[in-house]
Amino acid sequence: MYPAWCRGGSERRRYAARVPLSRDPDRLVAAALAGDRRALARAITIVEEGRAGAAAVLGAAYPRGGTAYRIGITGAPGAGKSTLTDALITALRAGGEAVAVLAVDPTSPFSGGAVLGDRVRMQDHASDAGVYIRSMASRGHLGGLSTAAPQALALLDAAGFPFVLIETVGVGQDEVEIANAADTTIVVVTPGWGDGIQVAKAGILEISDLFVVNKADRPGVDDAVADLRAMLTMGAERDWQPPVLTTVAITGAGCNEVLDEVHRHRSFLEQGSGLEAGRRARRRGELHTALAAAAGRRAAALAASPEQRAVVEQVEEGALDPWSAAERLLDS
Amino acid sequence: MYPAWCRGGSERRRYAARVPLSRDPDRLVAAALAGDRRALARAITIVEEGRAGAAAVLGAAYPRGGTAYRIGITGAPGAGKSTLTDALITALRAGGEAVAVLAVDPTSPFSGGAVLGDRVRMQDHASDAGVYIRSMASRGHLGGLSTAAPQALALLDAAGFPFVLIETVGVGQDEVEIANAADTTIVVVTPGWGDGIQVAKAGILEISDLFVVNKADRPGVDDAVADLRAMLTMGAERDWQPPVLTTVAITGAGCNEVLDEVHRHRSFLEQGSGLEAGRRARRRGELHTALAAAAGRRAAALAASPEQRAVVEQVEEGALDPWSAAERLLDS
Numbered sequence: 001m002y003p004a005w006c007r008g009g010s011e012r013r014r015y016a017a018r019v020p021l022s023r024d025p026d027r028l029v030a031a032a033l034a035g036d037r038r039a040l041a042r043a044i045t046i047v048e049e050g051r052a053g054a055a056a057v058l059g060a061a062y063p064r065g066g067t068a069y070r071i072g073i074t075g076a077p078g079a080g081k082s083t084l085t086d087a088l089i090t091a092l093r094a095g096g097e098a099v100a101v102l103a104v105d106p107t108s109p110f111s112g113g114a115v116l117g118d119r120v121r122m123q124d125h126a127s128d129a130g131v132y133i134r135s136m137a138s139r140g141h142l143g144g145l146s147t148a149a150p151q152a153l154a155l156l157d158a159a160g161f162p163f164v165l166i167e168t169v170g171v172g173q174d175e176v177e178i179a180n181a182a183d184t185t186i187v188v189v190t191p192g193w194g195d196g197i198q199v200a201k202a203g204i205l206e207i208s209d210l211f212v213v214n215k216a217d218r219p220g221v222d223d224a225v226a227d228l229r230a231m232l233t234m235g236a237e238r239d240w241q242p243p244v245l246t247t248v249a250i251t252g253a254g255c256n257e258v259l260d261e262v263h264r265h266r267s268f269l270e271q272g273s274g275l276e277a278g279r280r281a282r283r284r285g286e287l288h289t290a291l292a293a294a295a296g297r298r299a300a301a302l303a304a305s306p307e308q309r310a311v312v313e314q315v316e317e318g319a320l321d322p323w324s325a326a327e328r329l330l331d332s
Numbered sequence: 333m334y335p336a337w338c339r340g341g342s343e344r345r346r347y348a349a350r351v352p353l354s355r356d357p358d359r360l361v362a363a364a365l366a367g368d369r370r371a372l373a374r375a376i377t378i379v380e381e382g383r384a385g386a387a388a389v390l391g392a393a394y395p396r397g398g399t400a401y402r403i404g405i406t407g408a409p410g411a412g413k414s415t416l417t418d419a420l421i422t423a424l425r426a427g428g429e430a431v432a433v434l435a436v437d438p439t440s441p442f443s444g445g446a447v448l449g450d451r452v453r454m455q456d457h458a459s460d461a462g463v464y465i466r467s468m469a470s471r472g473h474l475g476g477l478s479t480a481a482p483q484a485l486a487l488l489d490a491a492g493f494p495f496v497l498i499e500t501v502g503v504g505q506d507e508v509e510i511a512n513a514a515d516t517t518i519v520v521v522t523p524g525w526g527d528g529i530q531v532a533k534a535g536i537l538e539i540s541d542l543f544v545v546n547k548a549d550r551p552g553v554d555d556a557v558a559d560l561r562a563m564l565t566m567g568a569e570r571d572w573q574p575p576v577l578t579t580v581a582i583t584g585a586g587c588n589e590v591l592d593e594v595h596r597h598r599s600f601l602e603q604g605s606g607l608e609a610g611r612r613a614r615r616r617g618e619l620h621t622a623l624a625a626a627a628g629r630r631a632a633a634l635a636a637s638p639e640q641r642a643v644v645e646q647v648e649e650g651a652l653d654p655w656s657a658a659e660r661l662l663d664s
Contacts, residue, residue, distance in 0.1 A: 055656055062653035076408075154653065280648045287647045290658035291635055292628030298662065299623040315619045316612045321394035321486065324387055326622035330630065 022046065025056035032159055033064060037132060040159050044134060047155065048148040058151055065157030066279070068100075068164045071262055072182030079188040080214040080249050085167045087247070087255035089125055092163055098130040100161040104149050104168040105137055132161065147293055150181060150286050179207035180285050183275060184265045186210045186258065189228070191220035205231055208242050209265050212258055216246035240268055302329055354378065357388035364491055365396060369464060372491050376466060379487065380480040390483055397489030398611070400432075400496045403594055404514030411520040412546040412581050417499045419579070419587035421457055424495055430462040432493040436481050436500040437469055464493065479625055482513060482618050511539035512617050515607060516597045518542045518590065521560070523552035537563055540574050541597050544590055548578035572600055634661055 021028050022042050031039035043061070047054045071088070073081050085101060092099045125131040134156070136149060149166075156164045168178050179185045187208040211232075213224045228244045243261050247254035269275040303312055308329055314320035353360050354374050363371035375393070379386045403420070405413050417433060424431045457463040466488075468481060481498075488496045500510050511517045519540040543564075545556045560576045575593050579586035601607040635644055640661055646652035 055659070058653045059656050063651055066650045151655065279650070283648050283650060283654060284644070286654040287635065287644065287657055288632060290654045291631040291661060292624065294655075294658045294662055295627035295631040296624030299627040300620060303619065303623055312616070312619065316615050318398045318611070318615060319395055321390045322615060322618040322622040323483065323626075324391050325619055326626045327387070329623060330626055 023053070025053045026060055028053075029057055029060040029158075032155065033061070035160075037129075040132065040155065041134070043155055044152045047151040048136060050148075054151075058154065061158040062154050065154050068157040068161050069266060070153065070157075070164045070166060070182045070184075072178040072185040073165060073167045073188060074178045074185065075188035076190075079190050081167050081188050083249035084186075084188055084212060084214060084247060084255065084258070085165055086125075087249045087252050088165060088259060089131055090252065091256050091259045093125075093128065093130060097163055098132075098161050099163045099165060100132040100156040100159070101134065101165045101167065102149060102152055102156060103133065103135045104166070105135060132156070132159075147289070150289075153181060180282055183269065183278065184209045184262050186212055186262070188212045188214050189224060190215045191218045191224045206236065206238075209240060210242055210258070210261050211244040212254075213244065213246045214249050216254065217248050221246055239272070240265065240274075299326075299330060302332075308332070355385070357385045358392055360385075361389055361392040361490075364487065365393070367492075369461075372464065372487065373466070375487055376484045379483040380468060382480075386483075390486065393490040394486050397486050400489040400493050401598060402485065402489075402496045402498060402514045402516075404510040404517040405497060405499045405520060406510045406517065407520035408522075411522050413499050413520050415581040416518075416520055416544060416546060416579060416587065416590070417497055418457075419581045419584050420497060420591060421463055422584065423588050423591045425457075425460065425462060429495055430464075430493050431495045431497060432464040432488040432491070433466065433497045433499065434481060434484055434488065435465065435467045436498070437467060464488070464491075479621070482621070485513060512614055515601065515610065516541045516594050518544055518594070520544045520546050521556060522547045523550045523556045538568065538570075541572060542574055542590070542593050543576040544586075545576065545578045546581050548586065549580050553578055571604070572597065631658075631662060634664075640664070 021031060021039060025046075028039050028043050028046075032043045043057050045051075046057050073085050073088075075081050082103070085103070089099055089101065125133065134152060136152060153164060153166065166178055166182055185208055187204050187210070189211065191213060211228050213221055213228070215221075225244050225246065232242060232244070245254060245258055245261060247258060249255060266275075269278070302308060311320065311325050311329060315322050315325045353363060353371060357378075360371050360375050360378075364375045375389050377383075378389050405417050405420075407413050414435070417435070421431055421433065457465065466484060468484060485496060485498065498510055498514055517540055519536055519542070521543065523545060543560050545553055545560070547553075557576050557578065564574060564576070577586060577590055577593060579590060581587060598607075601610065634640060643652070643657050643661060647654050647657045
């Protein structure tokens, strides 16, 4: 057999075909960007699981992104986020737009498993080539979006979807993270979900670009809308006044209006410098998160090394405080 | 004037008295541990704000702790955690026990301010020398308990309170953190709060040692109790079966029974090796968090340095992915 460098084109192609796509980051990314959904799924799995090649996949895909418009959908458990997401997919598809969805579910911290029950409905779109849905468990204890979520979003962005929906359950910190990851953030509440003070407490007033009171066929919807509007007038002055809409997502009622308001918010951002400024801030934030994670990994490896066992043992016994122990380990 | 080394004892004392207590970590900690509440408050502020002397305060106080029994109280916004905390203070005081409370409130990520409205009721105990209440904002975006919360808990522990209550709002990640920080974790829910799947989704089934259905004078309480019990039997097998209790915290109804169950859980932990094992795991976790935070601080300082400006600029423009940029910065 001739060495690889003197093989002809067709033989090179045959040789390349024998190397699994998942072992060749450049070819995998090229396939994913050319519309191969299985290649895209594999690329996301590689970055999600931090497998060999993850860095190469990200390095190849990241600079190809930046065109997707990212819509975040968040709110308390049971508010109907998945149903609204489903309705927004339908509305975007009716307009002929391809759409990717990243659904991030909380992980049970002890069992390690994610509860993905609500995702079942979305699978109705599975046979539509213009829709790509990916579920992801939020790993670890650093918040609602996992480390891999921004990476998966970068891949979906690079794959050329004009719209990417990001859905995550939870209140508080999750919403802050989703607001950082999205261009437009929708917060979904339900009638009776909570009075204004709870909205303010969770810190979600400032991060929402659009409020949706879902399940608007239930009693209390007018009160919920009035509460939100009152809180919004009391909040900090913003150039963009977040609208408060009502939907019955399960029937689709009001969902086209939600999409109209998303487009209106997008125009608002694009007319000012908001879109680019927001994206620069997001990338800077991703860098800081990545730096902290990478530095933390290196530090954890340090703490696990045998020569540092004595310091760790002192901390476990309560004889040495963890904070000076950490500085001591890093100085060593 | 004679130099300091040849002054007599009384003159040394007078000299020491002119150095503010807050500038002398050892004396501050000694005063806090001797029961001086103002010194305790100052010590907590020093660690919370990361002021000069924080490391010395922690280093001096930490090894003196380990005797407080820590009770975590958590649940969704509006469940009545503060009211239950207030009722537990009353019940513990009726038994003659001193008690400290650390109430951790979410920070508004944009305004930076914490909403501490619910704390007002607790201030009824302010004139009771056997009660010490401290509110703290959860800073940053790394979860429900701030970095400083474990440090404040270490100080309250060292100050000799036999019971420390930790109250935090939120669902999901906050509860995991509070479960790590507490010996016994109480999860407070309300009738109609959510069906079983929501409890399982938030991952709180496994972290709770005790469920309280508060506002038990409202409709739906029997369903809520039945839902929780059903979910508990479906969950992973545990040696400790978390009881489900009902309270009307605002009247105090059922609150003594909650305290009885806390004592029963404590006996359970003390009879096995659970208490010490849990505390060792907590300290190890605190070390890992401290390491990640300290490593992240050093990494952030690196990213802010002028010679790394070009790399950061590339990331902000979207030309370089943040994850390889992070590795590059750490390698440099």
